[in-house]
Amino acid sequence: MSWPSNQPPQTGLSADDIARLNDKFAKSDAALGIEVAADFTPFEQRNDMFTRAFWDDDVRSDDTLGFFKSYRMKFATRRGEGFAQKDFALRNAAWAVSDIISSRGDAEGKREGFQAALDYDTPVARDQVTVDDPGAEAAEIKRLAKLFGADLVGITEVDERWHYSARVDTRDFSSVPNDLPEGISHVIVMGHAMDPDLVDTYPSALAGASTGLEYSHEAAIVIQLSTYIRNLGYEAVASMNDTALVIPYAVKAGLGEYGRNQMVITPEFGPRVRFSKIFTNLPLKPDVPEPLGIKQYCEICTRCAEACPPRALPFGEPEMASHNRSMLGGVKKWSADCEKCFGYWAKLKTDCAICMRVCPFNRRYDGWGDRLFRKLATGPWRKLALAWEERRGLPERLKAKDWWARLRG
Ligand code: SF4
């Protein structure tokens, strides 16, 4: 199949809408270092690499088909260390709950959590609980999100610049409207920390279990928290990678800063976090993010770019330009060449996160040395932290066989 298989629906924002939103969020954008061009256009989901792999002949190959088949063990496993049948088996088991939930809507062309928001079983309650204090309500929602299993929680206002201008119908990969219920005002953004030992084995099929585990956890958490809110009488749309770009929302909710490796780097877990979100009209007080000093460290560090096998990450300054259709243009930022990155994943038959593993912020933060690094790296002593890191050298990859040996005790 090659695009277009239909005309994209005209549901995206107009230039006037973008001007209004750029104006509305000018102060918070400036505080967070977000620069959005006047001619910015929201991203269309058909252009993300995973979606393109199904319709774009420039991307589709035996490698990409093998990548997807490997999640069902419909291919011959590589015998290399970290790529044996057991490694793929654990990765696929970690994904199982997310897979079951995301395939509920297959017949309607909705891959929930990825190409459509998660469906709900609970209607919005007829009677609405009164919320007198949005600050107290926000604090309570954050505690409940943690009760359900989230590691980080922040709240921000809805900002449609980051919503897909159209989503895709997975039956034929045509574009369809990406609508939310009327009146949605806030987004609850949650962070889900990945297992550090599994992350230490990137690149490997085994390491992919750290990704799958958090998708499975977050699917359950967004369903549970959105069900709670719907029972209070308010709209709540549970969302994972679907509906909107989660990275700007995580930054706007104060959970971390955007790094050269294209990930949100958090003070608590570095880049070792996945994010989910809930769109709601529950009255909530949004967070006001503080500068964290992480982006300034990225300005003097290029470790992730050096370690990336296909050289997909940039060494230079953040830029507005987009170099292929899968890159979001019109926002000043570091951008990976997603085509090179996904091409490498397809060859491996699993996800790669070497750029997460080697990042100096990928630490446990349970010892004074890690905390001292963070203190130095995010303040005026960042060059000292960089020199310390250079002396420490690239962290060694944990061999998958050693991970399995530790498991056996
Ligand atoms: S490796 Fe260095 S440049 Fe890359 S994201 Fe981490 S701190 Fe930033």
Ligand code: SF4
């Ligand atoms: S995930 Fe791997 S291939 Fe992609 S940018 Fe990071 S290191 Fe490079």
